Amino acid sequence: MKFLDEAKVYIRSGDGGAGAVSFRREKFIEFGGPDGGDGGRGGDVWVEAVNGLNTLIDFRYQQHFKAAIGTHGMGRNRTGANGASVTLKVPVGTQIFEEDNETLIVDLVTEGQRFKLAAGGNGGFGNAHFKSSTNQAPNWANPGLAGEEKTIWLRLKLIADAGLVGLPNAGKSTFLATCTRARPKIANYPFTTLHPNLGVATIDGREFIIADIPGLIEGAHEGVGLGDRFLGHVERTRVLLHLVSAQEEDVAKAYKTVRHELEAYGEGITDKPEIVALSQIDVIDADELKKKAKALAKACGKTPLQLSAVAGIGMTETLRALRAVITDPEGTGE
Ligand SMILES: Nc1nc2c(ncn2[C@@H]2O[C@H](COP(=O)(O)OP(=O)(O)OP(=O)(O)O)[C@@H](O)[C@H]2O)c(=O)[nH]1
Ligand SMILES: [Mg+2]
Numbered sequence: 001m002k003f004l005d006e007a008k009v010y011i012r013s014g015d016g017g018a019g020a021v022s023f024r025r026e027k028f029i030e031f032g033g034p035d036g037g038d039g040g041r042g043g044d045v046w047v048e049a050v051n052g053l054n055t056l057i058d059f060r061y062q063q064h065f066k067a068a069i070g071t072h073g074m075g076r077n078r079t080g081a082n083g084a085s086v087t088l089k090v091p092v093g094t095q096i097f098e099e100d101n102e103t104l105i106v107d108l109v110t111e112g113q114r115f116k117l118a119a120g121g122n123g124g125f126g127n128a129h130f131k132s133s134t135n136q137a138p139n140w141a142n143p144g145l146a147g148e149e150k151t152i153w154l155r156l157k158l159i160a161d162a163g164l165v166g167l168p169n170a171g172k173s174t175f176l177a178t179c180t181r182a183r184p185k186i187a188n189y190p191f192t193t194l195h196p197n198l199g200v201a202t203i204d205g206r207e208f209i210i211a212d213i214p215g216l217i218e219g220a221h222e223g224v225g226l227g228d229r230f231l232g233h234v235e236r237t238r239v240l241l242h243l244v245s246a247q248e249e250d251v252a253k254a255y256k257t258v259r260h261e262l263e264a265y266g267e268g269i270t271d272k273p274e275i276v277a278l279s280q281i282d283v284i285d286a287d288e289l290k291k292k293a294k295a296l297a298k299a300c301g302k303t304p305l306q307l308s309a310v311a312g313i314g315m316t317e318t319l320r321a322l323r324a325v326i327t328d329p330e331g332t333g334e
Helices: 172-179 229-233 251-265 286-300 315-326
Strands: 006-012 045-050 064-066 086-091 094-097 104-108 114-118 149-156 162-166 197-203 206-212 239-245 274-279
Touching: 006 114, 045 094, 045 104, 064 086, 086 149, 104 114, 114 149, 149 229, 162 172, 162 251, 172 197, 172 206, 172 239, 172 315, 197 315, 206 315, 239 251, 239 315, 251 286, 274 286, 274 315
Parallel strands: 006 064, 045 086, 162 206, 162 239, 239 274
Antiparallel strands: 006 149, 045 114, 094 104, 094 149, 197 206
16 A cells, blocks of 8 residues: 555646747838737746645645646737646645655645745746847847746645554544544444544643544554554644553553554654553453553553543543643643
8 A cells, every 4th residue: 555645746837938029010100119028927836735634645646737838928019928826735734845755845834824836937028128229129039937847745744732542443533533523434443544534622622633543553663554654643743642442451562562663663753742541441340440450550651541432431531631731831741
């Protein structure tokens, strides 16, 4: 499977129109003089961040974006029309890279942010522009300037406040569906979630964005399962919510497996504050819960929260814990 959140796109801005060489010719008017108009400007290629998109999948279907060329100038001082610009609409959080896929051109982090990726060529001057006292009949004009063409990479790193991580079936999507209006696909098989989902949670009158990404399994950093490429989406979050299902036989191992993958991915993800929660606690009895909570506490070095999205247990506490980190002005985390 290809990297869903990356796309290679070819762009080309419009060439400028050429200026015209023309002379005024009319009955009874002698020496009418030059009247060749200027060429129009070529269209630009822009990129704009818009809300409501969370994948770059559209760019798999359309990979070429060309702005229109400026039209040529014409006689009787007519200027050519400017070429129409084109705008690539991308999700907020998209980064644009040069063809080497390393040099960042722009990072679009706010809705409505626009950036000109390629400027259209200027139109050329018509011969009317070159008339002077010493040359009253110039018979040349400028050609328009060529547009720019290049290949760029788009890479999406969603912008969310909190990121959900965990093994497949940990209940990440269920958590998102319960506390936000997002409706991700939920099912009891691994890798139900194939692309990230965003939702807005509200707690105590404050809103924040939660990102749900596909589950991680051992070896994800080597590409096992869906791999770890979706971790790019939690790179920019303030806090991680690490869900460990109470249905796991060995919760400590489940926790460590995911932590290990986060470490292998790098990019400072393991330095982020992490809130650990034992999820799906409605499926086990009190004794087992105690045991598993203890085992998980030992593995993560703090007391995990306990929640069940289905039974509605511990959800408010979890959202409060996330919010506390997100609104923490010091950025110290805990
Ligand atoms: N009993 C119970 N079942 C739950 C709970 N949360 C999730 N489930 C079930 O567990 C299964 C997996 O839930 P998902 O939310 O799809 O899990 P996920 O972590 O998003 O899984 P992937 O997308 O595959 O990584 C589904 O059948 C859910 O109905 C819970 O709190 N209690
Ligand atoms: Mg899911």
